[in-house]
Amino acid sequence: MTQVHTARFGLGQIVRHRDHAFHGLVMDVDASYAGPAAETGVVASDQPFYRILVADAEGGVIAYAAEEALVATPEIEPLSREDEREWFTVDAQGRHAPRSQTLQ
Secondary structure: OOOOOOOOOOOOOEEEEOOOOOEEEEEEEEOOOOOOOOOOOOOOOOOOEEEEEEEEOOEEEEEEEEHHHEEEOOOOOOOOHHHHHHHEEEOOOOOEEEOOOOOO
């Protein structure tokens, strides 16, 4: 039987990586590992994996991280509505999708 995992973090949420200590913005989530085969190391592949936008002075990079490696950061302010609209498509129910995707 397949176990269904519910993502702990939502699109637009600010999170921190436990080991690498960077903060970033959740841009997308996969229900399980969707990267190259056998590249998860000791991390379980059957958990949500997130694409995290990590901004720095030179711009930013997208990190791909397992849910178990991320923690919520309630002390950091969430995106403003203006920033939300810049990065995401937001529907009437408040659901988010990356700007490159449409909500169904």
